[in-house]
Amino acid sequence: MKLKQLEGLLGSLEQFSSPKIELEQYPTGPHIASRMLYTAETSYGDVTSKVVADFGCGCGTLGLAAALLGAEHVIGVDIDADSLEIAYENADDLEVDMEFVQSDLKSLRWGDRIVDTVVMNPPFGTRTKGADMDFLCAAMKVASGAVYSLHKTTTREHVKRIALRDYNASSAEVLCELRYDVPQLYKFHKKKVVDIAVDLWRFVPGKER
Amino acid sequence: MRLLTHNMLSSNIKGVTQGFPLQIEVTKSITKQVDFNPDFIKNMLVKVEWKALVEAARAMGYGELPETVEVGMVEDEDFLRKFHHALLEIHLEEGFLVCPQTGRKFPVCKGIPNMLLNEDEV
Numbered sequence: 001m002k003l004k005q006l007e008g009l010l011g012s013l014e015q016f017s018s019p020k021i022e023l024e025q026y027p028t029g030p031h032i033a034s035r036m037l038y039t040a041e042t043s044y045g046d047v048t049s050k051v052v053a054d055f056g057c058g059c060g061t062l063g064l065a066a067a068l069l070g071a072e073h074v075i076g077v078d079i080d081a082d083s084l085e086i087a088y089e090n091a092d093d094l095e096v097d098m099e100f101v102q103s104d105l106k107s108l109r110w111g112d113r114i115v116d117t118v119v120m121n122p123p124f125g126t127r128t129k130g131a132d133m134d135f136l137c138a139a140m141k142v143a144s145g146a147v148y149s150l151h152k153t154t155t156r157e158h159v160k161r162i163a164l165r166d167y168n169a170s171s172a173e174v175l176c177e178l179r180y181d182v183p184q185l186y187k188f189h190k191k192k193v194v195d196i197a198v199d200l201w202r203f204v205p206g207k208e209r
Numbered sequence: 210m211r212l213l214t215h216n217m218l219s220s221n222i223k224g225v226t227q228g229f230p231l232q233i234e235v236t237k238s239i240t241k242q243v244d245f246n247p248d249f250i251k252n253m254l255v256k257v258e259w260k261a262l263v264e265a266a267r268a269m270g271y272g273e274l275p276e277t278v279e280v281g282m283v284e285d286e287d288f289l290r291k292f293h294h295a296l297l298e299i300h301l302e303e304g305f306l307v308c309p310q311t312g313r314k315f316p317v318c319k320g321i322p323n324m325l326l327n328e329d330e331v
Binding site: 049051072073075079081084088097099100101102103104107108109110111113114115 | 210211213214216217218219220221228241243246248249253256257258297319320321322323324325326331
C-alpha cells in the first residue's frame, strides 16, 4: 500500500465525539499516523506479519494503520469504553481485524514474548504528570522488537535518559520531528489550531529484563 | 477476542500470583476466516503458552489440538492449520474471563474483554 493511500484511508476514520481532557484525548491525525506506521514498515520491517499493540489506542488510528499494512494480529488497549466503541466501528468500516482490550496500562500484565511492536501516541503528560513515561514504561515491558512513540520535542533529553537508564532500552532514536496540529477541542484552548513539535521515537527493548 | 489475545492476558488483581491462564466462560463464540500465513504461525508455535491454548480452545468447543507439541510437527501442515484456526479464527464474542486464583470474572462484550479493576483490587 502506498503512503498516500494509507493516509487517505485513515482520514476517513471517526474521531472522539466528546474527548475527555483528564485522559488527554487528542486524535492522531492521518498525516502523522500514516508516516509513523509507513516508516516502521518500510525502514525497519516492524509491521507486516507482526503482532502489533496500540497502547492508549483511542479511536484506533495507529493500530488500524498497522492492520492496513498487513500486521497479522493487532491489539488496541484503552481505558475508555467510549473510545473503544468508536475504534471498533472504525475497524468495521475499514473491514480489517483489530482486537481490543479495555484496561489501564499501569495495571496491564502481559508476557514479553508475543507482541513484536508497540505503537502509541501517549498522553503528553501535561494533565497527569508522568503519564507519557508510564505509557513508555508499559510498552517497553511488552514489546520484543520495537516501540514507536510520539513525545513532545521539549522532553527529548529526558525521554532518552529515562528510556536508556530505567527502561532498559538498547537504543532510543528520534526518527523525525513532526508538527502535531492540535485542533481546538477543549474550552481552555484559546487558539483555533496550535502546532506542537513532537518527536517520532523508535526504542529497541534490551534483551534482559 | 481471538485466543491469541487470551494467551497474553492474565489476571492483574493486586496480590494475585497465579493469574494465568484465565478460564473462559462462553456465552457466544464466532468464527472469522483469516488467511493462512505459515511463517507467522510457525513463529507463534514457540511463543504461545501451549497448554493454555489447548484448554482455551477446548472451552470454546474446539478439541482438535494435541496435548503437547513435538519437534516434527512444525512441518505438518494439517497440524499448523488447526493451530492457525484455534489461535486466530475462533473468537470469544460474549462471555467471561475468570481469574484462576480468585474466581473474579472479567466480562467480555462484543469481543472486548474489560480488564478494568475496582479500587480495592489495584
